[in-house]
Amino acid sequence: MAGTVTLSINGLVSHLEVEEDMPLLWVLRDELGLRGTKFGCGAGLCGACTVHVDGAPTRSCITPVGAVAGSKVRTIEGVAADPVGRTVQAAWKEIDVPQCGYCQAGQIMAATALLTSTPVPTDADIDSAMAGNACRCATYSRIRAAIKRAGGLAAENRRAG
Amino acid sequence: MIDMLEQADRRAFLKIGAAVGGGLMLGLMRPSVAVAGATAETAAELNGYVRIAPDGIATIMAKNPEIGQGIKTMLPMLIAEELDIAWKDVRIEQADADARRFGQQIAGGSYATPLHWDPLRRVGAAARQMLIAAAAQRWQCHPAECATEPGMVVHAASGRKLGYGALAGIAATMPVPDLNNVPLKPEAGYRIIGKPTPQVDIDAIVTGKMQFGIDVEVPGMAYAVFAKCPVPGGKPVRANLDEISREKGVIATFVVDGSTDAPAGGLVSGVAIVADSWWRAEKARDKLRVEWDGGAIAAHSSAHFAAEAARLFGQPATAVIRKDGEVAKALAGAARTVEADYFYPFIGHATLEPQNCTASVIGDKVEIWAPTQAPARGIALIAETLGIPEANVTVHLIRCGGGFGRRLIADPMVEAAYIAKKASRPVKLLWSRKDDMQHDFYRPAGFHRLKGGLDASGRLVALHDHFVTFGKDGKVARSADLSASEFPAQLVPHCLYESSLIECGIPTGPLRAPGSNAIAFVFQSFMDELAHAAGKDPYQFQLDMLSEPRLLPTGRSLRPGSAEKVSFDTRRMADVLRKAASMSGWGKRRLPKRTGMGIACYFSHLGYFAEVALVAVSKDGTPSVEQVWVAADVGRHIINPSMAVNQVQGSVIDGIGSALFQQITIEKGGVVQANFNDHDLIRIDRAPIVEVEFLKTDFPPTGLGEPALPPAIPAICNAIHAATGKRIRSLPIDIALLRA
Numbered sequence A: 001m002a003g004t005v006t007l008s009i010n011g012l013v014s015h016l017e018v019e020e021d022m023p024l025l026w027v028l029r030d031e032l033g034l035r036g037t038k039f040g041c042g043a044g045l046c047g048a049c050t051v052h053v054d055g056a057p058t059r060s061c062i063t064p065v066g067a068v069a070g071s072k073v074r075t076i077e078g079v080a081a082d083p084v085g086r087t088v089q090a091a092w093k094e095i096d097v098p099q100c101g102y103c104q105a106g107q108i109m110a111a112t113a114l115l116t117s118t119p120v121p122t123d124a125d126i127d128s129a130m131a132g133n134a135c136r137c138a139t140y141s142r143i144r145a146a147i148k149r150a151g152g153l154a155a156e157n158r159r160a161g
Numbered sequence B: 001m002i003d004m005l006e007q008a009d010r011r012a013f014l015k016i017g018a019a020v021g022g023g024l025m026l027g028l029m030r031p032s033v034a035v036a037g038a039t040a041e042t043a044a045e046l047n048g049y050v051r052i053a054p055d056g057i058a059t060i061m062a063k064n065p066e067i068g069q070g071i072k073t074m075l076p077m078l079i080a081e082e083l084d085i086a087w088k089d090v091r092i093e094q095a096d097a098d099a100r101r102f103g104q105q106i107a108g109g110s111y112a113t114p115l116h117w118d119p120l121r122r123v124g125a126a127a128r129q130m131l132i133a134a135a136a137q138r139w140q141c142h143p144a145e146c147a148t149e150p151g152m153v154v155h156a157a158s159g160r161k162l163g164y165g166a167l168a169g170i171a172a173t174m175p176v177p178d179l180n181n182v183p184l185k186p187e188a189g190y191r192i193i194g195k196p197t198p199q200v201d202i203d204a205i206v207t208g209k210m211q212f213g214i215d216v217e218v219p220g221m222a223y224a225v226f227a228k229c230p231v232p233g234g235k236p237v238r239a240n241l242d243e244i245s246r247e248k249g250v251i252a253t254f255v256v257d258g259s260t261d262a263p264a265g266g267l268v269s270g271v272a273i274v275a276d277s278w279w280r281a282e283k284a285r286d287k288l289r290v291e292w293d294g295g296a297i298a299a300h301s302s303a304h305f306a307a308e309a310a311r312l313f314g315q316p317a318t319a320v321i322r323k324d325g326e327v328a329k330a331l332a333g334a335a336r337t338v339e340a341d342y343f344y345p346f347i348g349h350a351t352l353e354p355q356n357c358t359a360s361v362i363g364d365k366v367e368i369w370a371p372t373q374a375p376a377r378g379i380a381l382i383a384e385t386l387g388i389p390e391a392n393v394t395v396h397l398i399r400c401g402g403g404f405g406r407r408l409i410a411d412p413m414v415e416a417a418y419i420a421k422k423a424s425r426p427v428k429l430l431w432s433r434k435d436d437m438q439h440d441f442y443r444p445a446g447f448h449r450l451k452g453g454l455d456a457s458g459r460l461v462a463l464h465d466h467f468v469t470f471g472k473d474g475k476v477a478r479s480a481d482l483s484a485s486e487f488p489a490q491l492v493p494h495c496l497y498e499s500s501l502i503e504c505g506i507p508t509g510p511l512r513a514p515g516s517n518a519i520a521f522v523f524q525s526f527m528d529e530l531a532h533a534a535g536k537d538p539y540q541f542q543l544d545m546l547s548e549p550r551l552l553p554t555g556r557s558l559r560p561g562s563a564e565k566v567s568f569d570t571r572r573m574a575d576v577l578r579k580a581a582s583m584s585g586w587g588k589r590r591l592p593k594r595t596g597m598g599i600a601c602y603f604s605h606l607g608y609f610a611e612v613a614l615v616a617v618s619k620d621g622t623p624s625v626e627q628v629w630v631a632a633d634v635g636r637h638i639i640n641p642s643m644a645v646n647q648v649q650g651s652v653i654d655g656i657g658s659a660l661f662q663q664i665t666i667e668k669g670g671v672v673q674a675n676f677n678d679h680d681l682i683r684i685d686r687a688p689i690v691e692v693e694f695l696k697t698d699f700p701p702t703g704l705g706e707p708a709l710p711p712a713i714p715a716i717c718n719a720i721h722a723a724t725g726k727r728i729r730s731l732p733i734d735i736a737l738l739r740a
């Protein structure tokens, strides 16, 4: 099933000679060396592998690369190119969210997608957008605080800009 | 000059050795002769921990593995404080495993703070003394005339100042001060300790650049999966290796003939598949057909364990753990008695980063890149298994995507080394989530039959626990014991703790707050039952039991191997109980229907914690933990308040998650659960608000990786009782029992 798959990753177009059923996660990590996206469960159950495919938060561990041919993929390595992503990273730093840090790339990708669609999320919005992203260290208090802080920072930026 | 250094080195080492009696190996103060070496032009090394460059930047080694407790930031803070340098001028490097230089390097037991609080401050202070001595030599004055300001030595009388960078070269030639007598700063003058300090790797984490074990790449590396028998310790009888070897990307596949004693934590048997990508190795595994021999353990099941426990409860216990007074008599004469059976299941560690390790074997030398909590154990195990000297094993400490005790056991390290050797190439071994969940060292399950006797005034006068736990050949399994000093022993005149063993070959091991994470649920829930039976407020009942301040021996050592014993201070516990009660408005709130508050307290890992939970139970029985108030006493300093609060909040939510969602069950000798759909992690939508306050008391600071967890579970269970009248005596919480 090997063929050439073309996709844009963080703005760079790649032509990859890989099996089309290889999950996007393993294409990113082992074929392209983009290891910021993490493997947690391989079954769409933990969110560690969350990336954006055409802007939508997507579990890359259960997404065959062939299914996203021609799409625009954004990973944690490229999220700073997006103003919302940058704001989320800044809030994550300010609040000092992580413990082990392993889930945080996925959390940041999910939070960026949430804040892009819902700039001022309620607690209920946060619960429903983020419940798919497990944090084994249970940094949820700070994840919630950082999402709210990012919403606030974005509003300040809009007023300033 | 070299001679002088070596002399200084020897002298310092002897003094250090005498100071700690060999218990804590401080390879601390070896002023490096390497100043004369490669880095001589740009940097001078004061000792194994600190390097000061001419620009005044201090590089401090982080000696321990980082598993998420913030140790990579916190331990260097201790050195930097006493070195007296601005935190912005500090860079931190992760040390490799090197027992000669760093002594014990282990992430576990909440030991990092108590074990390093004193020695690492002394390292910083010694370096500062050497910088002062260097300045005094330059200025031809007495060192006592000099002091430091962050990053510089000052001579107040003349107003002269010299930066550490300018002094580092001379400082390295100064005699090493006696670590025991090196002057420490007055604690009131701290500039770094006690300040919320963002973790050093925060930038790397939020940009995806942080390297975890799973991210290691070495030249020429292949990827491996290791398929083990679903029954721990089982052996492959035959396997379709020819077929597997023809799968796309497969480089090698072979049987590993290991030990049948899975609980020992060494190399067990299985089938290794090495491929040019992990996914291809894993895909090839889908086609793997193995006939396994599970041995005697294949007869194990959770149902069998429960039946065994019921049978053992009907017989006299086989071992006495503690005996005070005459329990049977006291129970017979009690005004009221309460009896209850408690159960908690096996649970897994489920670190979000599955077990993995990268290994390269060249000749009889092994190089390992490991997300491990205990590198020395991995080194010993690899050396023993491969038949090579320990000195031939190099271990690089790679950040762990969570530890929780799982990575204290070195099985993935020895597997990677063995497979790399056999495959004759560097290998990154990665377990699937199913491997990780089914080949864990589980928090052991346990069964308790409790009897309590109250006198006419409602005071607890008799307590009996028959604890049915797991073991082999009369020996209690790892982390499956009960302490003779378990609270409320020593506060109850007639107390009998005894145990019986179920024979078991399921691997068990330490999970965050080992023992306590389960025992606190049992004993603190039972205290709540007794309080109700006595007609007392549960908070008051516990305070009354603690009664007047005193120290109770626990029989445990302050640090492994040390003669210094740990006492339980009833006053510190009473104080956190009072604090938690006042923070939460205990007894003063009017609560809606099916909403309740529960209280629990627990002493573990030298930390005193009292917690109050507010829980609302919906009509369908789902408990929603709305808020938890935590009062903690871990001594007089919270070294890094940012990570401290994060640890406490995470521990509390972790404990609640385990009580709500986690249970490992055994069928036909193997683990049933395979992924987060059947052994879930708590998610953000179920995480309560956690309010934390630290009482600052006059004791040396102690650790925070564990002690906040144990009381969280009984606090929510007691709150559920307050909300519904239903008592949770079995975990995980069965919501069917809580329906309106």
Ligand code: FES
Binding pocket: A038, A039, A040, A041, A042, A043, A044, A045, A046, A047, A048, A049, A050, A059, A060, A061, A062
């Ligand atoms: S690794 Fe993809 S959801 Fe867990």
Ligand code: FES
Binding pocket: A098, A099, A100, A101, A102, A103, A104, A134, A135, A136, A137, A138, A139, B068, B352, B401, B402
């Ligand atoms: S920070 Fe460890 S899993 Fe989230």
